[in-house]
Amino acid sequence: MITDGANSIPHHRRQTEPSQIEPIITSTTPRVLTILSSVLEKLVARNDQLQQCHHHHRSGKKSLKAFDGIRAPSISIPKYLERIYKYTNCSPSCFVVGYVYIDRLVHKNPDSLVISLNIHRLLVTSVMLASKMLDDVHYNNAFFARVGGVSNAELNKLELELLFLLDFGVVVSSKVFESYCQHLEREMFRNGGSTTTYPVSISPSAITPHGNNTCDDDSADLPSEDLHASDS
Numbered sequence: 001m002i003t004d005g006a007n008s009i010p011h012h013r014r015q016t017e018p019s020q021i022e023p024i025i026t027s028t029t030p031r032v033l034t035i036l037s038s039v040l041e042k043l044v045a046r047n048d049q050l051q052q053c054h055h056h057h058r059s060g061k062k063s064l065k066a067f068d069g070i071r072a073p074s075i076s077i078p079k080y081l082e083r084i085y086k087y088t089n090c091s092p093s094c095f096v097v098g099y100v101y102i103d104r105l106v107h108k109n110p111d112s113l114v115i116s117l118n119i120h121r122l123l124v125t126s127v128m129l130a131s132k133m134l135d136d137v138h139y140n141n142a143f144f145a146r147v148g149g150v151s152n153a154e155l156n157k158l159e160l161e162l163l164f165l166l167d168f169g170v171v172v173s174s175k176v177f178e179s180y181c182q183h184l185e186r187e188m189f190r191n192g193g194s195t196t197t198y199p200v201s202i203s204p205s206a207i208t209p210h211g212n213n214t215c216d217d218d219s220a221d222l223p224s225e226d227l228h229a230s231d232s
Contacts, residue, residue, distance in 0.1 A: 029082050030092040035184045036099060037078035040119060044077070047113040064105065064112040064122070066161045072116035073149070073227045080120055087147045088139055090131045097134060097172050098126035100180055105165055120227055124148030125158040133170055149227040 075083070084090065102122055106114060114122065124144060131138040139147075145155040163170070 029085065030095075031188075032092050032184060033081045033085055033095055034078070035188050036095055037081055039184070039187050040077050040099075040114075040123075043114055044116050044119050047115045051113060051115060063109055064114070064118050064165075067118035067121040067125070067158060069117050069121065069227055073120050075120070075149075075227075077119060077123075080123060084124060084127055084144075084147055088127075088131065088144060090127055090138070091135055093177075094127050094130040094134055096177065096180055096184070097130035098123065100172050100176065101126040101129065101162065101166060101170070103180075104169065105162075108165065108167070120148070121150065121158055122162075124150065125155065125162050128155070129159060129162060129170060133172075 073080075081095065085092075085095070102114060105122070106112070124147070128138075128141065128144040128148075131144075141155050141159065142152045145152040148155065150158075
């Protein structure tokens with residue numbers, strides 16, 4: 001794994017059963033997002049330094065090059081994850097499964113690094129794909145693109161790129177999911193956190209594929225975010 005996980009994360013839609021996910025929420029953000037943010041920030045910082053010091057060259061036929069921006073976006077990883085969570089209503093499980101996808105990419109493409117140039121596009125694409133696999137109702141690509149700060153056309157291409165890089169291996173078993181949760185739980189302890197009251201936990205049904213229903217686009221009040229602004 002590219003980071004360290006806990007027992008389980010409830011798979012519920014916030015708008016329908018808010019009381020069932022409230023125990024893992026700190027303020028308005030689920031605890032798992034805070035842990036993931038910390039893990040990913042450390043990973044990106046390490047890889048950015050590695051790339052700079054050793055002039056890391058991404059070789060091979062397959063790579064994460066399609067997810068690169070010209071320069072790192074100004075929005076931080078924690079803020080970006082919070083934005084996706086707030087406006088897409090993805091269940092917290094989607095963020096863990098999205099993380100699993102990113103980890104699989106790294107193992108399938110060992111010459112590629114998750115760095116500040118690609119982490120944001122990797123996140124919005126992987127979480128969107130996880131939402132399609134897990135959530136009863138989810139937004140379409142166009143809405144995720146607006147939330148993620150990329151064009152609809154680009155996100156469509158990134159989704160296909162992700163699927164082919166994963167060899168369409170998007171199923172995550174309960175056993176694998178729990179191992180990643182336990183990894184994140186260890187990270188929380190390592191950073192001085194406590195899971196005594198609110199453990200990172202999940203029910204087996206949380207990663208069971210559901211119906212593919214899309215929500216209506218209600219993006220009228222969605223604040224803009226543009227990853228391309230950093231590329232200009």
